[in-house]
Amino acid sequence: MLLRAEARHRSRLCVGLDPDPARLPGHWRGRVEHLYDFCAAIVDATADLVCAYKPQIAYFAAHGAEAQLERLMAHIRVVAPEVPIILDAKRGDIGSTAEQYAKEAFERYGADAVTLSPFMGFDSVEPYLRYGGKGVFLLCRTSNPGGDDLQARRLADVPGQPFLFEHIAALAQGPWNRHGQMGLVVGATYPQEIERVRAVAPTVPLLIPGVGAQGGDAVTTVRAGWRGDASGRTTGPVVVNSSRAILYASAGDDFATAARVAAEQTRAALWG
Numbered sequence: 001m002l003l004r005a006e007a008r009h010r011s012r013l014c015v016g017l018d019p020d021p022a023r024l025p026g027h028w029r030g031r032v033e034h035l036y037d038f039c040a041a042i043v044d045a046t047a048d049l050v051c052a053y054k055p056q057i058a059y060f061a062a063h064g065a066e067a068q069l070e071r072l073m074a075h076i077r078v079v080a081p082e083v084p085i086i087l088d089a090k091r092g093d094i095g096s097t098a099e100q101y102a103k104e105a106f107e108r109y110g111a112d113a114v115t116l117s118p119f120m121g122f123d124s125v126e127p128y129l130r131y132g133g134k135g136v137f138l139l140c141r142t143s144n145p146g147g148d149d150l151q152a153r154r155l156a157d158v159p160g161q162p163f164l165f166e167h168i169a170a171l172a173q174g175p176w177n178r179h180g181q182m183g184l185v186v187g188a189t190y191p192q193e194i195e196r197v198r199a200v201a202p203t204v205p206l207l208i209p210g211v212g213a214q215g216g217d218a219v220t221t222v223r224a225g226w227r228g229d230a231s232g233r234t235t236g237p238v239v240v241n242s243s244r245a246i247l248y249a250s251a252g253d254d255f256a257t258a259a260r261v262a263a264e265q266t267r268a269a270l271w272g
């Protein structure tokens, strides 16, 4: 689904749907009941420009607005049925609880993929993999400065003493990826680490947040993470997320038009 959307829209851009009530445009500002309206307008303005959408569940759940997220998922299905939806939930829990989270992501919200923390190990990820055709993106080398605290530690008892993030990448490329359902999250703010991840995980999709508001560079990101064969066919996809830089390109009534312009620019930079 991802490769099809990438080819059809000539896009490696994922628009992140992180609606902050305080930043809604015009007369919607501060009004939680308009999270759906805002995001739906962004989707309508960008549907032909993206390879994925990534709604962030906290922006809805924090306001008791899960019903609006459900409506938004359904809206994306209608407007852009070919575009995969990555539910950004960053879950991670023991198997029995993971089953409930998986049900939430894939049955309640109908997501195509979900972001997960691998910290609790394979049995915390496995319940999601029981959903055939659905994907998981494991946090690997995150975009925030504190990502160093654990992810950039070396594992003394693993051959070659890799960084923890390299070990996660190797697991996602190999033994944990039994049916081709795994991707990795790596931050655009650390392009050298993206290259290290690609060295151990050449084919899994990389979800790369951090361009735009967090300062990551689009061209450098794609060079570090995207892989293709001699004919230009994608062999290692990247899904480069930008949220605030697109959502809040304008604070006025022209927010959707401005979002489209910002998305077009980012898409062009990512395509090369």
Ligand SMILES: O=C(O)c1cc(=O)[nH]c(=O)n1[C@@H]1O[C@H](COP(=O)(O)O)[C@@H](O)[C@H]1O
Binding pocket: 016, 018, 056, 088, 090, 115, 141, 142, 143, 144, 185, 186, 187, 209, 210, 211, 212, 213, 214, 241, 242, 243, 244, 245
């Ligand atoms: O999993 C993520 O999506 C994620 C991982 C990461 O390492 N860094 C990161 O910023 N994100 C998410 O990506 C989005 C980035 O938003 P912007 O910085 O506004 O483009 C937010 O929804 C974050 O929660």
